[in-house]
Amino acid sequence: MSQVKLSLQNALLTLEQLQQTPSREDGITEEQEDHLRQLGCHLIQHAGILLKLPQVAMATGQILFQRFFYQASLRKFAVRDISMGSVFLAAKVEECPIRFLDLVNVFDHLIKKFHRLPLDPMPAYQQTFYTLKDATVVAEMQILKKLSFNVHVQTPYAIMINYLKVLELIDHPIIPQLAWSYLNDGLRTSIYICYQPPTIACSVIWLAARKENVVLPTSPAWWEVLDAKLEDIENIAGHITSLYHRPLAISTLPLTIEQVEPYLRGEFNKNVNNGSAAAAEGSATTAPHLSSTKSTRVSRFS
Numbered sequence: 001m002s003q004v005k006l007s008l009q010n011a012l013l014t015l016e017q018l019q020q021t022p023s024r025e026d027g028i029t030e031e032q033e034d035h036l037r038q039l040g041c042h043l044i045q046h047a048g049i050l051l052k053l054p055q056v057a058m059a060t061g062q063i064l065f066q067r068f069f070y071q072a073s074l075r076k077f078a079v080r081d082i083s084m085g086s087v088f089l090a091a092k093v094e095e096c097p098i099r100f101l102d103l104v105n106v107f108d109h110l111i112k113k114f115h116r117l118p119l120d121p122m123p124a125y126q127q128t129f130y131t132l133k134d135a136t137v138v139a140e141m142q143i144l145k146k147l148s149f150n151v152h153v154q155t156p157y158a159i160m161i162n163y164l165k166v167l168e169l170i171d172h173p174i175i176p177q178l179a180w181s182y183l184n185d186g187l188r189t190s191i192y193i194c195y196q197p198p199t200i201a202c203s204v205i206w207l208a209a210r211k212e213n214v215v216l217p218t219s220p221a222w223w224e225v226l227d228a229k230l231e232d233i234e235n236i237a238g239h240i241t242s243l244y245h246r247p248l249a250i251s252t253l254p255l256t257i258e259q260v261e262p263y264l265r266g267e268f269n270k271n272v273n274n275g276s277a278a279a280a281e282g283s284a285t286t287a288p289h290l291s292s293t294k295s296t297r298v299s300r301f302s
Contacts, residue, residue, distance in 0.1 A: 022073040061090035071146040080255040085139025156197035179208040203236035
């Protein structure tokens, strides 16, 4: 009988899984898939902030969202629904459960905000509430099914803090918060499903130290002492910094299945812009852009 080994490490993707995703096989380009993944993670992060969830729960939700869409196609499952399901499931995993009413109201608010629609509160228990609630329940079950109920997520936040203490950087006025922000931004990339948390923690410290021109020990190399490879550190840093050179107009991205096909044909942007312009007539508000979550740094760093 073969032995089954249990591991507390995160499940990582193979190179084949990373390159041949269900969405790519469904005719969605790499760029389109990347944009939709970022949109979902952006929704989860902002929903978590409004729901006052700890950052670890927001991170878990985004990692579950990313894992799910390496098992399912963005053409068959809505970004909105899987985002809600990821937040709801992550809150349970991290033992900070939330109410359906709060979750649905927050997502309703964010969707209206992203598409520049009037921010009218949703009347209590109208049909929209039940629609979004049902979508969340179905999405949660789909996530569990596609991930084979493996929702264990190890995040690098605590590891990074310990490494900062080892490197005597925990009291630096900028580096700890900057590294924390890089961890948050990296959730919108594939690094959390390609590398283990200790390597990610090393990379954000390396990136923050370079940004602040702080020299780290090289004799012996500090990353070798922490059992990380410089090549991996540089690759992770490259994924994170690439986010800052490609801002997204999030109001032009589809949130529901019905919006995906027009988006893939290049028709959704025009329609949503016309609709939101009519709804916001007389307003000088410009479309929000997604470039970095640094503007919403988490105050829970400790």
